[in-house]
Amino acid sequence: MARKEINxxxxxxxxxxxxxxxxxxxxxxxxxxxxxxxxIALQELEQIKELKVDAQQIQNMIQDLKKSVPQAELVKxxxxxxxLEAQSAKLNQTITNLQEEVKKLQDKLVICDxxxxxLQEKVSKLTKEVEDLKNRLQNHxxxxxxxxxxxxxxxxxxxxxxxxxxxxxxxxxQKTTQVEQLQKEITDLKEQVKNAKETIEKQENQIKEYRDxxxxxxxxxxxxxxxxxxxxMDDDPEPxxxxxxxxxxxxxxxxxxxxxxVDVVVFPxxxxxxYYYKYGKLTQVSTTSKYDIYxxxxxxxxxxxxxSRDVLNxxxxxxxxxxxxTVVFVSDGAPTKIVNNECADEDINDVLNYxxxxxxxxxxxxxxxxxxxxxxxxxxxxxxxxxxxxxxxNNGFYIGF
Numbered sequence: 161m162a163r164k165e166i167n168x169x170x171x172x173x174x175x176x177x178x179x180x181x182x183x184x185x186x187x188x189x190x191x192x193x194x195x196x197x198x199x200i201a202l203q204e205l206e207q208i209k210e211l212k213v214d215a216q217q218i219q220n221m222i223q224d225l226k227k228s229v230p231q232a233e234l235v236k237x238x239x240x241x242x243x244l245e246a247q248s249a250k251l252n253q254t255i256t257n258l259q260e261e262v263k264k265l266q267d268k269l270v271i272c273d274x275x276x277x278x279l280q281e282k283v284s285k286l287t288k289e290v291e292d293l294k295n296r297l298q299n300h301x302x303x304x305x306x307x308x309x310x311x312x313x314x315x316x317x318x319x320x321x322x323x324x325x326x327x328x329x330x331x332x333x334q335k336t337t338q339v340e341q342l343q344k345e346i347t348d349l350k351e352q353v354k355n356a357k358e359t360i361e362k363q364e365n366q367i368k369e370y371r372d373x374x375x376x377x378x379x380x381x382x383x384x385x386x387x388x389x390x391x392x393m394d395d396d397p398e399p400x401x402x403x404x405x406x407x408x409x410x411x412x413x414x415x416x417x418x419x420x421x422v423d424v425v426v427f428p429x430x431x432x433x434x435y436y437y438k439y440g441k442l443t444q445v446s447t448t449s450k451y452d453i454y455x456x457x458x459x460x461x462x463x464x465x466x467x468s469r470d471v472l473n474x475x476x477x478x479x480x481x482x483x484x485x486t487v488v489f490v491s492d493g494a495p496t497k498i499v500n501n502e503c504a505d506e507d508i509n510d511v512l513n514y515x516x517x518x519x520x521x522x523x524x525x526x527x528x529x530x531x532x533x534x535x536x537x538x539x540x541x542x543x544x545x546x547x548x549x550x551x552x553x554n555n556g557f558y559i560g561f
Contacts, residue, residue, distance in 0.1 A: 208258060210280075210284050210287075211255050211280070211283065211284065211287065212252070212255050212256075212259075214284070214287040215248065215251050218248055219248050222241065222245060222248060271324060271328070272321045272324055272328075275321050275324075276318075276321065279318070282310070282314065286310065378416075378420075378486055379486075380484075380485030380486040380524065381419055381421065381485070382420070382421045382422075382483050382485050383416075383420065383484065383485075383486045383487075384423050384424075384425060384442075384475050384481055384484050384487050385409055385413075385422065385423070385424045385488045386425045386426075386427065386471055386472070386487055386488065386490065387406075387409060387426045387427070387457075387490050388405075388427060388466055388468075388490055388491035388493070388530075389402065389426050389428070389460050389461065389462055389463060389464075390427075390428070390462065390463070390464055390466040390492070390493060390496075391462050391463060391464060392466075392492055392493055393405070393530070394461075394462040397532075398531055398532065401530050402461075402462050404530070404561075405490050405530055406458065406460060408490075408561075409457055409488075409490065410457055412488070413445070413453055413454075414450065417445065418445050419445075420445045421442035421443060421445065421483070422442065422449075422453070423438055423439045423440070423443060424437060424438045424453055424456060424457065425438075425471060425474070425475060427466075427467055427470070428463070428464040428466075428471075430463075430464070431464065431498060431501065434470035434474070435467070435470065435471040435474055438452070438456045440480055441480040442480070442484060464503075465496040465497065465503035466491065466494070466495055466496045466503070467495070468496075468506075468511060468546075469495055469506065469511045469514055472489070472525075473514070473518050475523075476515070476518045476519045476521070476523065477518055482521070484521075484523055485524060486523065486524045486525075486526065487524065487525045487554075487556075488526050489526065489528070489550065489551075490527075491527075491528075491529065491530065491543075492534075493543045494506070494542045494543040494546045495546065508542060508549070511546070512546070512549050512553060515550065515554070516553055516554070522554075522555070523554065524554060525550055525551055525554035525555075525556040526551060526556040526559075527547040527550050527556060527558045527559070528560075528561065529543070529559070529561070534547070534560030535560050535561060536560075537560070547560075
């Protein structure tokens with residue numbers, strides 16, 4: 161009796177490969193289409209390349225399988241082979257489409273990308289398990305069920321990815337709002353810088369103007385600057401007088417070197433107090449002291465009467481100014497005093513005589529008159545006469561500006 165030929169190729173093998181290809185196709189069918197609104201592409205996933213290699217291996221296996229079938233039986237299995245080849249081609253096309261879609265993802269979804277990478281690794285693992293099915297024919301139904309369960313798990317994880325993507329999108333919208341707010345702040349800052357630049361240019365012009373007007377040189381190295389801040393210093397029609405005085409005094413101090421000692425006395429301080437000062441004593445000029453004095457002068461605001469008698473008495477009699485040789489007296493008005501909470505005029509001759517009597521150290525008094533009346537050389541106004549006489553009787557100069 162002739163021995164029956166044993167053919168290792170059988171329909172179960174074809175069914176197994178068909179089921180394996182179907183399982184892999186199911187994996188890609190359940191993967192949702194990637195959104196096309198991504199602005200920055202992610203790097204291509206390495207697992208997709210591995211899948212392409214696996215798909216090629218499956219094609220090779222199909223070809224090897226066809227070659228192993230006797231020619232006489234090839235027609236018998238032709239339809240099954242065509243189905244396998246069609247499924248393999250579909251798998252290749254699916255992999256190609258997925259590869260193109262992955263390239264469109266944004267880097268903002270990097271977390272989702274990492275999760276997807278894990279999923280692809282699992283797909284690769286499943287692909288390898290498909291190869292093991294050739295040696296486990298009796299258990300392939302059970303394995304397919306396991307794969308289906310894993311596919312369901314993957315679907316759930318992908319749903320979580322979609323939720324995370326939505327969260328990332330919302331975070332991106334919030335960041336966009338923050339950027340818009342920052343842009344507005346930048347615009348506001350630019351406007352502030354522009355205004356500051358205009359202010360600086362204005363102050364530089366004022367300084368230049370007062371450099372020309374008040375080109376004062378001091379022979380004495382110990383100087384007390386006495387600044388009137390009475391309410392009239394910012395009255396109309398010249399509300400800028402106090403600002404001009406502040407700029408002029410800062411310009412004078414800016415031109416002094418460290419061989420000078422200075423102090424700044426301002427009057428009045430309040431209704432009860434006639435004056436206040438920066439140091440209360442002569443202080444050496446330095447870069448630090450200059451900036452301290454500038455800041456002190458910047459804080460001066462117009463207020464009150466014009467107690468010239470009291471402030472000059474303080475400067476001439478204070479032991480802290482014993483070495484002072486020059487007083488720079490800046491004012492826009494004649495001396496006044498407080499009577500019943502009101503500013504009352506003083507007799508200028510009485511004040512002049514008093515000042516002369518207390519100036520026992522013969523300090524030089526240079527007077528700077530501020531305002532339109534002082535710029536009028538022919539003016540005989542009381543305040544102008546007072547400033548001119550004060551400088552004349554104390555060996556100083558007078559300038560009206």
